[in-house]
Amino acid sequence: xxxxxxxxxxxxxxxxxxxxxxxxxxxxxxxxxxxxxxxxxxxxxxxxxxxxxxxxxxxxxxxxxxxxxxxxxxxxxxxxxxxxxxxxxxxxxxxxxxxxxxxxxxxxxxxxxxxxxxxxxxxxxxxxxxxxxxxxxxxxxxxxxxxxxxxxxxxxxxxxxxxxxxxxxxxxxxxxxxxxxxxxxxxxxxxxxxxxxxxxxxxxxxxxxxxxxxxxxxxxxxxxxxxxxxxxxxxxxxxxxxxxxxxxxxxxxxxxxxxxxxxxxxxxxxxxxxxxxxxxxxxxxxxxxxxxxxxxxxxxxxxxxxxxxxxxxxxxxxxxxxxxxxx
Amino acid sequence: xxxxxxxxxxxxxxxxxxxxxxxxxxxxxxxxxxxxxxxxxxxxxxxxxxxxxxxxxxxxxxxxxxxxxxxxxxxxxxxxxxxxxxxxxxxxxxxxxxxxxxxxxxxxxxxxxxxxxxxxxxxxxxxxxxxxxxxxxxxxxxxxxxxxxxxxxxxxxxxxxxxxxxxxxxxxxxxxxxxxxxxxxxxxxxxxxxxxxxxxxxxxxxxxxxxxxxxxxxxxxxxxxxxxxxxxxxxxxxxxxxxxxxxxxxxxxxxxxxxxxxxxxxxxxxxxxxxxxxxxxxxxxxxxxxxxxxxxxxxxxxxxxxxxxxx
Numbered sequence: 001x002x003x004x005x006x007x008x009x010x011x012x013x014x015x016x017x018x019x020x021x022x023x024x025x026x027x028x029x030x031x032x033x034x035x036x037x038x039x040x041x042x043x044x045x046x047x048x049x050x051x052x053x054x055x056x057x058x059x060x061x062x063x064x065x066x067x068x069x070x071x072x073x074x075x076x077x078x079x080x081x082x083x084x085x086x087x088x089x090x091x092x093x094x095x096x097x098x099x100x101x102x103x104x105x106x107x108x109x110x111x112x113x114x115x116x117x118x119x120x121x122x123x124x125x126x127x128x129x130x131x132x133x134x135x136x137x138x139x140x141x142x143x144x145x146x147x148x149x150x151x152x153x154x155x156x157x158x159x160x161x162x163x164x165x166x167x168x169x170x171x172x173x174x175x176x177x178x179x180x181x182x183x184x185x186x187x188x189x190x191x192x193x194x195x196x197x198x199x200x201x202x203x204x205x206x207x208x209x210x211x212x213x214x215x216x217x218x219x220x221x222x223x224x225x226x227x228x229x230x231x232x233x234x235x236x237x238x239x240x241x242x243x244x245x246x247x248x249x250x251x252x253x254x255x256x257x258x259x260x261x262x263x264x265x266x267x268x269x270x271x272x273x274x275x276x277x278x279x280x281x282x283x284x285x286x287x288x289x290x291x292x293x294x295x296x297x298x299x300x301x302x303x304x305x306x307x308x309x310x311x312x313x314x315x316x317x318x319x320x321x322x323x324x325x326x327x
Numbered sequence: 328x329x330x331x332x333x334x335x336x337x338x339x340x341x342x343x344x345x346x347x348x349x350x351x352x353x354x355x356x357x358x359x360x361x362x363x364x365x366x367x368x369x370x371x372x373x374x375x376x377x378x379x380x381x382x383x384x385x386x387x388x389x390x391x392x393x394x395x396x397x398x399x400x401x402x403x404x405x406x407x408x409x410x411x412x413x414x415x416x417x418x419x420x421x422x423x424x425x426x427x428x429x430x431x432x433x434x435x436x437x438x439x440x441x442x443x444x445x446x447x448x449x450x451x452x453x454x455x456x457x458x459x460x461x462x463x464x465x466x467x468x469x470x471x472x473x474x475x476x477x478x479x480x481x482x483x484x485x486x487x488x489x490x491x492x493x494x495x496x497x498x499x500x501x502x503x504x505x506x507x508x509x510x511x512x513x514x515x516x517x518x519x520x521x522x523x524x525x526x527x528x529x530x531x532x533x534x535x536x537x538x539x540x541x542x543x544x545x546x547x548x549x550x551x552x553x554x555x556x557x558x559x560x561x562x563x564x565x566x567x568x569x570x571x572x573x574x575x576x577x578x579x580x581x582x583x584x585x586x587x588x589x590x591x592x593x594x595x596x597x598x599x600x601x602x603x604x605x606x607x608x609x610x611x612x613x614x615x616x617x618x619x620x621x622x623x624x625x626x627x628x629x630x631x632x633x634x635x636x637x638x
Contacts, residue, residue, distance in 0.1 A: 234412025296434035
């Protein structure tokens with residue numbers, strides 16, 4: 001019996017999640033074989049991947065082009081540090097608190113945003129991140145202004161003292177979040193989101209509460225980005241107003257498109273791919289932009305559906321992944 | 328606020344507004360007509376500014392040097408844009424693949440920024456104006472910079488040219504028709520491919536012109552990309568996608584308000600574009616709920632796209 005599309009088969013689910021799972025296993029083994037330089041590289045990839053996964057939930061699965069995931073990434077970052085510094089919570093509790101704060105902000109702003117036209121949605125999500133950046137710059141008492149905040153950490157989770165401890169903490173949290181996202185996108189709710197992406201009007205006619213679903217996934221994506229922000233604060237131990245910069249949102253778009261939009265493993269693969277390019281090109285020259293541009297161009301021409309499409313012959317979900325037109 | 332300050336700020340705001348309008352008008356053509364959300368608009372602007380520094384370095388900060396920069400740089404960058412359109416972008420809107428478009432314009436912006444670092448290095452550059460344009464006139468106690476006056480004059484000329492081009496020529500008529508329904512236009516026997524290449528080249532050239540005009544106003548550096556791209560998107564969206572009059576109104580409102588806000592507080596000035604955009608978009612959405620403006624019938628293209636995607 002068909003409801004909103006067919007439930008994906010077990011094999012298709014494995015193909016969708018397999019590459020990400022393989023990368024997680026590799027990531028878990030990494031500290032045993034590589035120096036701390038590579039561990040820190042992998043740590044930054046984990047953060048990038050979470051922001052891209054968050055963006056992909058909105059853009060890839062629901063057809064909502066958010067250009068403001070930096071807002072929630074930055075909020076997660078600041079809230080984690082503030083909660084740790086001011087209330088001496090443990091890192092995990094502070095992270096959980098930061099996620100709650102971010103979900104509240106995403107829910108409140110999303111209540112308005114998800115009702116906007118697609119173009120207005122792009123620009124207003126972006127405006128939200130710009131607004132928060134200004135707020136962080138101009139509240140020196142709370143957020144430290146331009147110089148940011150330094151995180152006070154227990155030595156067990158101090159990246160200078162214990163790189164691997166921090167890394168495994170990050171990896172553990174990220175793996176749990178990714179597992180949750182995987183289950184979600186392959187659930188009935190995930191299918192409904194894809195239905196909204198393909199044709200919002202049709203979904204509405206079939207009785208889907210489109211605005212409520214959009215708001216829900218907006219808050220969920222905010223939470224995922226906030227975890228990314230909290231983890232980045234853990235690895236860098238400092239947070240600047242730069243965490244709200246639009247380049248973080250743009251990077252999430254690039255990583256997602258590079259890896260494969262609307263697939264589970266795509267953003268994770270993209271984060272690893274772009275991280276490796278940046279790392280090795282950065283060793284050779286400071287002009288990473290040119291090489292990144294060339295690589296992006298090559299991917300567009302050779303694998304327009306992203307790295308994921310090289311790993312399997314046919315895209316798993318839908319024919320054309322693009323933002324929804326009808327409403 | 329004294330009269331002199333008022334006139335001074337109004338004047339500066341107008342200068343700001345027209346520089347904003349060039350980039351926004353370029354983006355508006357490319358995004359509103361071709362439907363390409365051009366993330367490379369900021370890099371194009373930056374390229375215009377950098378090319379200006381090298382033209383002026385060769386020919387000197389003379390009237391000749393500046394005339395060449397004002398004419399040759401937009402033409403050269405526009406031609407580059409046409410090449411990029413034919414070689415790369417053309418295939419994406421045929422396939423109606425917006426994701427590839429995003430990636431392509433992002434890749435192009437990276438390539439342009441990377442090439443600029445390669446050729447010009449990472450240090451900022453400055454250019455000076457011809458002697459005759461330095462200084463200003465005193466009007467009612469306010470000092471009006473000659474350069475700003477030239478910017479406003481050029482802005483008016485280009486605005487009139489865009490208006491004439493869009494509303495008084497056949498190419499403009501076809502361009503406006505393409506905003507409404509490109510499929511129908513090509514069915515009617517119009518060479519839409521050529522039209523698109525031309526519109527794209529003009530849009531890119533306008534962006535570069537904005538870069539030429541901003542070059543003498545401060546340091547030419549990699550910051551220009553962000554400082555151009557963000558306001559241009561804001562102006563285009565505030566004015567309404569594909570709406571040139573709206574873009575001009577938005578640029579004027581934002582430029583002038585920003586200039587007056589700067590009197591008060593630098594932060595307020597930085598926030599002005601966002602505030603104006605949020606207010607306008609909010610008001611538009613609220614008006615939409617009350618049924619204003621009355622909905623136009625969905626264009627044929629949107630209807631068929633929705634049907635084919637749903638199937």
